[in-house]
Amino acid sequence: MNCLPIIVKRTTCLLGLILTVATTGSIAQSNQLTDSSKTSKAAHQPLKINLLPPMQQMITKMKKAKVTGDPDIDFANQARLHTLGTQDLLKAILKAQSDSTLTQTAKTMLATIVTDLTTLGNLRSTLKPTRPNSAFAKQQGRVIAAMSEKIKQSASSYKLTQNPDENIIILLTDQRQDAINLATSYLEFGRNVELRNFAQQLVEKAKLDLDIIKNVRSASK
Template structure:
């Protein structure tokens, strides 16, 4: 009887190890410096790091979001070019349309609005948000599958836009920028949910 129990335990252990090995084999990871989506994220972060801040929340929010939106558009263009999933391609098209329109709006705002406020705390907080966003992106598991990497990285990208927009609502004064911040929060929270649902349906693969 004891020998039978030992045999059963041995079979269970072998089965567990085999299952773990199978799951480990299914997890694919691509180095970040070889990943196209991550390359776009790093280029965007580098541009924001060199942005000359004015200490005016409305101006700095507009300048930051122009760079941030362009990063999303570049990622979406890569998804359309190299992705294969119809849902992700559709979301990419929607992101390009909405964020290009907002780039046009912030560019017009910056041409017509002279920085006049002095709120260094806003600049410090918005740069801190972007630093955290960059670190979070570098912690993501990406695998070289364009559809997967687009979805997983856009979640973090959108989250940082939402956080920056909430800061604009607290510190900004210009109605047009505060309206844009509200629209960004509403639209991108919905898109975050869509990306998350898509990833969960695929088992995050």
């Protein structure tokens, strides 16, 4: 009995099976690597890429703004730039993030910011220069320098996270606290009654925003 044809046939079948398994394994491995690569890319794209530019542009303008030494004029100018930066940040949040409690909070804050900008515009048009105050100029300079440092930290790899919502919370918290610091610094030196009222209201609203942000963070945990 000649077994050679049977052996050849079985060998051919076995080779075919090996090739099929190897090909299937290669395809699966390739798909796995592709999926892994996509996951890895997604994991290394934190939301800070979308949210930092408005803040960086804001602080650049604030640092370049002309300093007169007049507390009312300088605060009004810097508060406007800071409020515009907050507006741009909120718009970026709404563009980058899907509908959620956090975005609803951003929408509410944005409406308030628009009102603040109108109020500031009206106040700035009525201000007249007074004697420069070097102590105020130095203090406001320190407040702006602290803002700049926070933004630099946000651009680093250790402050923001891979969690988009958490990044929004971090940046909004910084921005609202900076508004408080800017206004509080002015209130020690400012003389314009209407502008002082605006600054005091700004502090109160920013504190309420911080409480809301804190509650959103607690609810998300």
